[in-house]
Amino acid sequence: MSETTKQQENKPIKFTITHYRKEGKTHEAFMKWLVEVHLPKAIPTFKKHGIIEYALFDTPAPMNKPLSEKMAGIRPTWQVADYDCIIEYIAPNPQTIDDVMGDEEWQQVLENQDE
Structure with a gap:
């Protein structure tokens, strides 16, 4: 993880x-x-590492495309993302993200995600 200041480490x-x-x-x-x-x-794995909150936002294409087309005329510099979902984690501190990503259990969770 990139360097953090002492103030950021425990937030x-x-x-x-x-x-x-x-x-x-x-x-x-x-x-x-x-x-x-x-x-x-x-x-x-989230619980093991103390992830405070997890949220999943579904962003289906049938909503994204029309919104993107509309925004192109209203705010041409804005982009409506085309991904399928947004996943948001709130972790106790930046180190937690490294800890989860490096955990063997997490690697097993990700093992078959591309099938």
Whole structure:
């Protein structure tokens, strides 16, 4: 993880990622896998490392494309993202993110995510 100041080391941090489904998978199948398969495997690792909060935001293409087209006329410099979901974590401190990512259990959680 990048260097942090002493002041940042003990403050909660919001860590946000965007996630795309594998090519050939439907958005619905991807979200079903995420909620029914991935999350039940991931939650124990989150708890182990003290993740304070986890949020999943579904961003389906049928909503994104029309919004993107509308925004192009209203705010041409703005972009509407095309990913399938946003995952947001609130961790106790920046080190927690490194700890989760380096945990063997987390590697097992990610093992079959591209199937």
